[in-house]
Amino acid sequence: MKESLIYSVIFYFSQVVTGNTKKVTEKIAEGLRLGGHKCDLIRFTKYHTDLELIKGFPFEKYDLIGIGVPVYYFHPPYHILFELEHFPSLNGKKGFLFCTSGGNPGSTLYQMKKILDRTGLKMIDGYDKWIGWDVHQLYARQENSNGDYGWLPSSYGHPNEQELNQAKKFGKALINKTLDPKTSEKIDFWSQENESSKMWSWKGIQKWFPEFNLIREKCTQCGLCAQICPWDAIVLDPYPRWVKNCDKCYICHLKCPENAIDCDFKKQIDYLESIMNNGKKKNLI
Numbered sequence: 001m002k003e004s005l006i007y008s009v010i011f012y013f014s015q016v017v018t019g020n021t022k023k024v025t026e027k028i029a030e031g032l033r034l035g036g037h038k039c040d041l042i043r044f045t046k047y048h049t050d051l052e053l054i055k056g057f058p059f060e061k062y063d064l065i066g067i068g069v070p071v072y073y074f075h076p077p078y079h080i081l082f083e084l085e086h087f088p089s090l091n092g093k094k095g096f097l098f099c100t101s102g103g104n105p106g107s108t109l110y111q112m113k114k115i116l117d118r119t120g121l122k123m124i125d126g127y128d129k130w131i132g133w134d135v136h137q138l139y140a141r142q143e144n145s146n147g148d149y150g151w152l153p154s155s156y157g158h159p160n161e162q163e164l165n166q167a168k169k170f171g172k173a174l175i176n177k178t179l180d181p182k183t184s185e186k187i188d189f190w191s192q193e194n195e196s197s198k199m200w201s202w203k204g205i206q207k208w209f210p211e212f213n214l215i216r217e218k219c220t221q222c223g224l225c226a227q228i229c230p231w232d233a234i235v236l237d238p239y240p241r242w243v244k245n246c247d248k249c250y251i252c253h254l255k256c257p258e259n260a261i262d263c264d265f266k267k268q269i270d271y272l273e274s275i276m277n278n279g280k281k282k283n284l285i
């Protein structure tokens with residue numbers, strides 16, 4: 001290690017609507033830079049661009065490699081999970097994982113760790129309890145919805161100041177853990193596959209979530225949906241067409257300035273409400 005200064009890099013993904021993971025990542029980096037240590041931030045944006053980046057990335061420069069993601073359906077976003085398969089051998093390097101979620105991270109870190117085990121990265125820490133404002137359309141009928149889309153009331157205002165301070169402390173603590181040769185590998189990578197994460201498998205989300213219907217009369221062909229899609233799943237032809245399976249993040253739907261993308265979430269919202277109501281009846285919620 002160069003003059004006991006550590007050089008770290010954090011790869012992260014954070015959707016353009018909320019940016020929760022970005023906020024947490026920047027705070028972890030602040031902690032990691034204390035005392036003159038260096039930390040670079042790399043934001044993942046789109047599947048194919050990210051793969052190119054990973055292919056040419058100078059991993060050898062770094063002592064510590066972090067990866068942060070939002071939780072999508074109890075998993076890491078699938079495009080990120082598939083990208084992790086392309087990380088090269090990282091023998092001799094230390095690593096850490098984290099995520100932000102609306103409150104239920106499911107088996108997100110477990111799945112990332114499982115895929116990265118192949119690289120030899122020694123995972124020294126991880127954290128999956130940071131909350132981020134959750135604007136998924138499944139909460140569209142919540143009382144505080146603005147009408148276009150809903151949000152989960154319990155996640156509103158997160159990550160808050162306390163969580164961001166905690167993220168900075170987490171970063172600071174990583175410095176000693178990296179410098180100490182006796183730091184052991186973290187193996188309790190947290191909850192394993194549960195029923196919900198099994199149901200929302202890659203195939204499961206394709207089947208269960210609604211299709212995209214373009215309202216041509218409203219669409220101005222501005223291209224924003226295609227530009228922000230992390231999967232490059234939308235092509236302009238000259239109107240947008242959805243050409244492949246994707247993360248089902250519905251960011252294209254949320255961000256369209258003309259509300260030209262119609263997705264019918266009624267079935268999914270009804271299902272979610274029935275689970276919530278059953279939970280309330282049994283005093284589980």
Ligand SMILES: Cc1cc2nc3c(=O)[nH]c(=O)nc-3n(C[C@H](O)[C@H](O)[C@H](O)COP(=O)(O)O)c2cc1C
Pocket residue numbers: 013014015016017018019020021022069070071072073074075100101102103104105106131132133134135136247248249250
């Ligand atoms: C497609 C999608 C699926 C989500 N699934 C979950 C989930 O299973 N559990 C959860 O607690 N939060 C879930 N969330 C909420 C996000 O994990 C949370 O808002 C996160 O902080 C977003 O991070 P970002 O702003 O960095 O993208 C989901 C959000 C989206 C958009």
Ligand code: SF4
Pocket residue numbers: 214218219220221222223224225226240255256257258259260261
């Ligand atoms: S963002 Fe909306 S208006 Fe722009 S091309 Fe996509 S669907 Fe059309």
Ligand code: SF4
Pocket residue numbers: 228229230231232233234242246247248249250251252253
């Ligand atoms: S939901 Fe829309 S933005 Fe998200 S991955 Fe699918 S096509 Fe792309």
